[in-house]
Amino acid sequence: MVQEYETIVVGAGPAGLSAGMFIARQKTSCLVISKDLGGQLNLIPKLENYPGTIMSSGPLLARTLENQYLTFHGEMTFDTVERIDEDESGFKVKTFRTEYKAKSIVLAPGKVPNNLGLENEGNFANKGVHYCTKCDAPFYQGRTTATVGVGGYLVESGILLSRMASKVYLIYRGGQLGGDRDLISSIEKKENVELVPNTSIKSISGTNSLQQITLLDNTGNEKTVNVDGLFIEMGSKINLDFVKHLVKINSKGEIEVTDGGKTSHPAIFAAGDSTNIPYKQIVAACGDGAAAGLSAFNYLEKLKGRPGIRSDWKKTIGDTTFHY
Ligand SMILES: Cc1cc2nc3c(=O)[nH]c(=O)nc-3n(C[C@H](O)[C@H](O)[C@H](O)COP(=O)(O)OP(=O)(O)OC[C@H]3O[C@@H](n4cnc5c(N)ncnc54)[C@H](O)[C@@H]3O)c2cc1C
The missing domain is CATH 3.50.50.60 (FAD/NAD(P)-binding domain)
Incomplete structure (x- = not known):
C-alpha cells in the first residue's frame, strides 16, 4: 500500500x-x-x-x-x-x-558546488581547498591565497579574499575578467591582488594540507606558487x-x-x-x-x-x- x-x-x-x-x-x-x-x-x-x-x-x-x-x-x-x-x-x-x-x-x-576536476582535489577539501569564499575566507586572515573560477563568482571571491588575505592570486582562463564592471575595476586597484589571466591550474600539492599550486598559461609555460588556500568558484549544480x-x-x-x-x-x-x-x-x-x-x-x-x-x-x- x-x-x-x-x-x-x-x-x-x-x-x-x-x-x-x-x-x-x-x-x-x-x-x-x-x-x-x-x-x-x-x-x-x-x-x-x-x-x-x-x-x-x-x-x-x-x-x-x-x-x-x-x-x-x-x-x-x-x-x-x-x-x-x-x-x-x-x-x-x-x-x-x-x-x-x-x-x-x-x-x-x-x-552541489562544482569542482575543478583535478585528480587529487578531494584529498585537499577543507585542507586548503575551499568551495565557498564567503563562508571560508575569514579563516585566511594574513595568509596567501589563490582563487580560480568563472565570471562574477571569481571577481566576488577575489574581493572577499582581498579583505582578509595578505596576497590573492586571481586565476582565469581568458584574457578578460567577467561580471560586474564596478567590481572588476575595484579588484584591479587592490594592491594585494595579482591578476593571472590566460591561465589554468594544472595540479595542486602538499603534505598534509595544500602548499603549492602549479599554473599553466596559454603559451604552455608552467609556474609553481606557494599558497595556504585555494578557493574554487566554478558555480554549482x-x-x-x-x-x-x-x-x-x-x-x-x-x-x-x-x-x-x-x-x-x-x-x-x-x-x-x-x-x-x-x-x-x-x-x-x-x-x-x-x-x-x-x-x-x-x-x-x-x-x-x-x-x-x-x-x-x-x-x-x-x-x-x-x-x-
Ligand atoms: C564548502 C562549503 C562551505 C560552506 N560553509 C558555510 C558556512 O561556514 N556557513 C554558512 O552559513 N554556510 C556555509 N555554506 C553554505 C551552506 O552549506 C548552505 O547554504 C546550506 O547547506 C543550504 O542548505 P539547503 O538545505 O538549502 O541545501 P543542502 O545543504 O544542499 O541540502 C540539500 C539536501 O537535499 C538532498 N537532495 C537533493 N536532491 C534530492 C532528491 N532528488 N531526492 C532526495 N534528496 C535530495 C541532498 O542530498 C541534501 O541532503 C557552505 C557551503 C559549502 C559548499
Whole structure:
C-alpha cells in the first residue's frame, strides 16, 4: 500500500530539516526524503557563523537538526526523489525505491558546488581547498591565497579574499575578467591582488594540507606558487528535473519563491539554496525552511477550512499598531 503524508519534504539539509521540524511540531504527518543527512553541511568541518553557537561543525549541526525533527515525531527516509506528479489526492512522489502520496510538498534539494576536476582535489577539501569564499575566507586572515573560477563568482571571491588575505592570486582562463564592471575595476586597484589571466591550474600539492599550486598559461609555460588556500568558484549544480514541470524556475535554475517560501504552485513550497533567495547560508536556509514549513501547514489548514497560523501578530492600541 502507498504510504500517505500530509507533507513530504525533499532534502535533509538545514532548509529541509527546519521545514520538517516546523510541520511535525504542529502534529501534521511529515516525511523527509533525502539522499543523505545534512547536504552541504557535510562539507563544513569548522562552522563559526551559525548564530547561537560559538564554534560547531556542519555534521554536528545536521545530527542536532535531525534529532530535533525526530523529537516531534517527524519521519525520515534515505532515498532519492525521481519525480513528483499531481494526482487526485494531491501529489504522487516517486522515489528510487518506492512511491508515496502527499497533500503538500516542501522542496529543499539544495545544490552541489562544482569542482575543478583535478585528480587529487578531494584529498585537499577543507585542507586548503575551499568551495565557498564567503563562508571560508575569514579563516585566511594574513595568509596567501589563490582563487580560480568563472565570471562574477571569481571577481566576488577575489574581493572577499582581498579583505582578509595578505596576497590573492586571481586565476582565469581568458584574457578578460567577467561580471560586474564596478567590481572588476575595484579588484584591479587592490594592491594585494595579482591578476593571472590566460591561465589554468594544472595540479595542486602538499603534505598534509595544500602548499603549492602549479599554473599553466596559454603559451604552455608552467609556474609553481606557494599558497595556504585555494578557493574554487566554478558555480554549482541544482537538480530540479524531478519537479521542473510543476514550479517556476528562473534563468539561474533556481525555484522562484516569494514570502513564506511560496512557489508558483499553491501546494508546493520551497526553501534554501535551490531557491532564488540571496545570501545562501545556513541560517538563511533554516529561517526560510521554517517559513516554508509553516506555509505548508497553513495550506493544509485552509484545505480543512481552518484558519492556520497567522504570519504576523499585531495589536492596535489607540492609533498605534504593534507588530510582534
Ligand atoms: C564548502 C562549503 C562551505 C560552506 N560553509 C558555510 C558556512 O561556514 N556557513 C554558512 O552559513 N554556510 C556555509 N555554506 C553554505 C551552506 O552549506 C548552505 O547554504 C546550506 O547547506 C543550504 O542548505 P539547503 O538545505 O538549502 O541545501 P543542502 O545543504 O544542499 O541540502 C540539500 C539536501 O537535499 C538532498 N537532495 C537533493 N536532491 C534530492 C532528491 N532528488 N531526492 C532526495 N534528496 C535530495 C541532498 O542530498 C541534501 O541532503 C557552505 C557551503 C559549502 C559548499
